[in-house]
Amino acid sequence: MLRALSIAAAAAIAAVGVAVAAGDAEHPHDYPFSFDSPVGGYDMGEVQRGFQVYQQVCASCHGMDNLAYRHLGEKGGPFALYMVRDHDTGELTPHVGKPAHGGRFVPVTENPYVRAIASNVMIADIDPSSGMETERAGRPEDYFRNPFPNEIAARATNGGAYPVDLSVITLARHGGADYIRSLLLGYDGESNGALHHNKYFPGGWIAMPPPLIEGAVAYADGTETTVEQYATDVTAFLQWAADPHMETRKRTGIIVLAFLLMLAGVLYLAYKQVWRGESH
Numbered sequence: 288m289l290r291a292l293s294i295a296a297a298a299a300i301a302a303v304g305v306a307v308a309a310g311d312a313e314h315p316h317d318y319p320f321s322f323d324s325p326v327g328g329y330d331m332g333e334v335q336r337g338f339q340v341y342q343q344v345c346a347s348c349h350g351m352d353n354l355a356y357r358h359l360g361e362k363g364g365p366f367a368l369y370m371v372r373d374h375d376t377g378e379l380t381p382h383v384g385k386p387a388h389g390g391r392f393v394p395v396t397e398n399p400y401v402r403a404i405a406s407n408v409m410i411a412d413i414d415p416s417s418g419m420e421t422e423r424a425g426r427p428e429d430y431f432r433n434p435f436p437n438e439i440a441a442r443a444t445n446g447g448a449y450p451v452d453l454s455v456i457t458l459a460r461h462g463g464a465d466y467i468r469s470l471l472l473g474y475d476g477e478s479n480g481a482l483h484h485n486k487y488f489p490g491g492w493i494a495m496p497p498p499l500i501e502g503a504v505a506y507a508d509g510t511e512t513t514v515e516q517y518a519t520d521v522t523a524f525l526q527w528a529a530d531p532h533m534e535t536r537k538r539t540g541i542i543v544l545a546f547l548l549m550l551a552g553v554l555y556l557a558y559k560q561v562w563r564g565e566s567h
């Protein structure tokens with residue numbers, strides 16, 4: 288008991304410490320993401336557009352070392368390809384992202400979208416004949432290109448600040464997706480050259496210049512190209528990257544719950560049967 292109390296006290300002190308260290312940062316805006324609820328999944332259109340924003344904007348400073356291009360096309364990925372049979376014509380048509388029902392999953396190695404995404408990126412490699420360093424077009428099995436060869440180079444280009452790896456950033460920050468989205472929208476134009484005022488960043492001043500500019504990324508699906516939309520989309524992509532199996536996990540959870548409920552019902556009936564006629 289005493290031990291439990293002292294652990295609780297230590298935790299409380301640590302929490303206060305973190306709150307103080309966080310300074311005057313504003314509480315993130317609670318945005319209703321599709322994945323927030325216990326049964327909610329990803330909006331794959333959002334995740335696809337978010338990848339585009341990452342690729343065209345964030346990837347010039349931030350790596351995502353845990354991700355390979357092939358992950359984008361695996362089951363549950365934003366560019367997973369399915370062949371769906373048209374009811375009227377009987378023809379098979381490609382569908383990017385899981386269709387509402389049916390569809391045959393196309394293995395990543397045969398997914399032209401993933402191959403195109405990878406081949407648009409130049410990856411550092413060793414030339415097999417000369418042994419010299421070279422660059423080649425990316426392949427689905429390559430991990431995401433890191434914009435810098437090492438942390439020293441990354442800091443040297445960013446005024447001493449380090450653009451963190453974004454692979455699991457929504458899990459690594461208090462406030463998760465809401466914090467990331469708020470941070471991207473938290474600039475007010477105030478800057479001293481090296482640092483930019485952002486009310487959601489602990490301490491209030493961040494070395495990252497406002498990365499999102501209205502209209503800078505062209506969307507093919509007609510979605511509006513505002514800073515707010517970019518922030519929502521790229522955050523959804525970062526959440527998917529950090530937790531790609533969330534949908535399966537939630538589904539399994541629901542099946543387990545349904546099973547337990549059924550089991551409880553059966554046990555109750557068995558109990559009634561066994562004790563029928565007994566006074567207790």
Ligand code: HEC
Pocket residue numbers: 340341344345346347348349445448449450451456460467470471492493494495496498499521
């Ligand atoms: C010009 C380079 C640059 C670009 C482009 C850029 N960032 Fe950053 N980012 C940085 C730097 C530098 C830091 C470290 C800031 C600091 O520590 O003050 C950072 C920090 C961050 C952080 C961590 C904040 C924290 O709580 O520690 C997140 C999240 C982030 N960036 C997301 C993004 C996203 C998403 C994009 C694309 C929309 C993006 N960044 C584009 C340079 C960049």
